[in-house]
Amino acid sequence: xxxxxxxxxxxxxxxxxxxxxPEPGEAPAWTxxxxxxxxxxxxxxxxxxxxxxxxxxxxxTVANQKGGVGKTTSTVNLAAALAMHGVRVLVIDLDxxxxxxxxxxxxxxxxxxxxxxxxxxxxxxxxxxxxxxASPNLLCVxxxxxxxxxxxxxxxxxxxxxxxxxxxxxxxxxxxxxDYVFVDCPPSLGLLTxxxxxxxxxxxxxxxxxxxxxxxxxxxLSNIDLVRSHLNTDLHxxxxxxxxxxxxxxxxxxxxxxxxxxxGPTVLRxxxxxxxxxxxxxxxxxxVLAYDPGSRGxxxxxxxxxxxxxxxxxxxxxxxxxxx
Ligand code: ATP
Ligand code: MG
Numbered sequence: 230x231x232x233x234x235x236x237x238x239x240x241x242x243x244x245x246x247x248x249x250x251p252e253p254g255e256a257p258a259w260t261x262x263x264x265x266x267x268x269x270x271x272x273x274x275x276x277x278x279x280x281x282x283x284x285x286x287x288x289x290t291v292a293n294q295k296g297g298v299g300k301t302t303s304t305v306n307l308a309a310a311l312a313m314h315g316v317r318v319l320v321i322d323l324d325x326x327x328x329x330x331x332x333x334x335x336x337x338x339x340x341x342x343x344x345x346x347x348x349x350x351x352x353x354x355x356x357x358x359x360x361x362x363a364s365p366n367l368l369c370v371x372x373x374x375x376x377x378x379x380x381x382x383x384x385x386x387x388x389x390x391x392x393x394x395x396x397x398x399x400x401x402x403x404x405x406x407x408d409y410v411f412v413d414c415p416p417s418l419g420l421l422t423x424x425x426x427x428x429x430x431x432x433x434x435x436x437x438x439x440x441x442x443x444x445x446x447x448x449x450l451s452n453i454d455l456v457r458s459h460l461n462t463d464l465h466x467x468x469x470x471x472x473x474x475x476x477x478x479x480x481x482x483x484x485x486x487x488x489x490x491x492x493g494p495t496v497l498r499x500x501x502x503x504x505x506x507x508x509x510x511x512x513x514x515x516x517v518l519a520y521d522p523g524s525r526g527x528x529x530x531x532x533x534x535x536x537x538x539x540x541x542x543x544x545x546x547x548x549x550x551x552x553x
Contacts, residue, residue, distance in 0.1 A: 265523035280314035280534065283541030286402060288410040289468065290429040295445050296416035298437040299472035302507060303530075304413040305332040305363075307470075309516040310534030311409055312367035319358065319407040322372035323393070323425055324415040325379075330371035333361040334514040337371035345375040348383070348392045348424070354401040363516050368405060376421070383420045390460055393424040409541075418452050426456040431467035436488055438474045438481040438500070443488070467540075469496040470533060473503040499533040502526060 291304045301324070308318045321344055322329040322337070330337035337343060342357040347370065354370060361367040383389045393412070402410065411433075412425040426432065432453060436442050450466075457464040469492050475481050489496050501507070504526035510517040517527045 280311060280316055280538035281542035282316055282408050283538070284544040284546040286408055286410070287431060287541055287544075288397070288412070288429040289431045289433045290412045290414060290422075290425040291433045291435065292414040292422055292425065292449065293434050293436070293446075294416055294418045294422070294449055295437075295441075298442075299435040299470075299501065300416070301328040301332065301413050302511075303433070303435045303470055303472060303501070303533075304411045305329050305511075306507075306516050306518060306527075306530035307534045307537065308367055308409070308411050309333075309361075309363040309518050310531045311538060312361075312364035313518060314531075314534070314538070315366065316409060316538060317366045317405075317407045318368070318409045318411065319402070319405055320361075320367070320369045321393075321410065321412045321425075322370060323376070323412050323421050324372055325374055325377035326415065327372045327374070327376075328511065329413040330369060331514060332511040332516060333363055333367065333369045335359045335361055335369045335371045337373050339373050339375060341371060341373055343373045343375065344370045345373060345379055347396050348376075348379055350392075350396075354396050355404050358405055362514075363519060368407065380419050380421055383424075389420060390423050390427050394428040394461075397428055418448065423452075423456060423460075426453065426464060427461045430461075430463040431465065433468040433470065434466060435470045435472045436484075437472050438484045440480060440484075442484050466492070466495055468537060471496065471500040474500045475503045497533050497536050499529055499536055501529045501533065 291300045293300055304320060308320045312318045320329055320333060322335075323344060327337040336359070342352055344357060346352045347354055347357050357370045358368045359371065361369050383392060386392065388395070397410070410429075412429060414422045414425050434446075434449070436446070453464060453466065469488065471485055471488060474485065485500065502525050504517075504524060506521040506524040507517045507526035510520035513520055517524060517530065521527055
């Protein structure tokens, strides 16, 4: 009886048993651990993978009045990804829950200089901005629970919808030297969110890949239209990010294609997967990039941030007077 296997094939087969040890000069074999290490290296050694600065400063309001869709998670992780790759970023926590402040490891107990005092005109923006432990390029203006009262206190104020815009003007952002500002909104369409929509040119809407994802979105879109026609003609939806994608469900794909059909190229190609690591990170006052840099969640936020940065670099600078 003869075996129809050549010596060469046999030795290849034999070597195949332990493919994790490459031959000298051979590229390392693919393994899940190697892939995770490669992802972690891309997150942790950003100098080799820097992201471009935008053509002009970008202010993005992260809004969706639906609760728990990933506004805060997306704000802090996109901001951290940009900052770790060389771009200077400011996060303004405009939610009295203070979740963005927690995730960025910035103090937000009552009495801490916060966005509340800034909105009331008691302190300047720079006096409340703190460098996050997530990156030296990442600043955060925290929110304390005091902000819950602001929704009511603002009602009787002059130019109540313009308070945040005013605090960002007059060189306040030049002083901080930031390229990007992300404003994390509460889950409502109240005066705080309106202030955020007036202060920004761009809206970033996170949409959760779930059944009720599109429900209520109409209300957000009509509010954006209202603000655009009465208070801020520059306002537009520039970015849509699909979050908490679960590849095991048919529904996630249905929602994804429906959103892409409706919003076209505004939707980022990168989709954020549902991942335990992403939800665990804030419990350690960390972004997922710091908590588990090799995870799919971290990598997808880096990819989404790169798309945002590339779009920003491709924008046309309005004119030379628009300083950074
Ligand atoms: P709110 O409306 O209350 O401000 P939100 O829109 O800011 O909520 P997040 O707080 O970012 O939403 O997320 C809601 C919950 O879902 C959090 O517990 C968060 O950790 C979790 N979460 C967010 N993104 C993911 C993800 N990709 N995978 C798993 N869990 C996630
Ligand atoms: Mg939130």
